[in-house]
Amino acid sequence: MKEYQKDDIKIVWNQELCKHAAECVKGSPGVFKPKDRPWINPEGASKEEIIATVAKCPSGALSIKKD
Ligand code: SF4
Known part of the structure; x- marks a missing residue:
């Protein structure tokens, strides 16, 4: 797991x-x-775009944690 x-x-x-x-x-x-x-590279897009993209990951490999 990487964050x-x-x-x-x-x-x-x-x-x-x-x-x-x-x-x-x-x-x-x-x-x-x-x-x-x-x-x-977290700097490559807005937070909103990243959240939307992560939601499309079909395997669950990507997820979002809120601080
Ligand atoms: S399964 Fe892997 S390559 Fe596919 S969207 Fe998720 S993280 Fe990206």
Whole structure:
């Protein structure tokens, strides 16, 4: 499990659940960059966009934690 802070939320990624459907990459290409390390860049989109994109993750690998 990895966590990435964005304002007052955290993007949580559970690698074991990720099915690589790439919904995250389509939804927010500035944030979810599979070729980069770390592959999640919280500065790449607004908090609202990130929340909407995370909601589309089909496997539950991505989730949002509120501080
Ligand atoms: S949308 Fe979810 S399952 Fe698909 S690549 Fe992104 S994190 Fe993985």
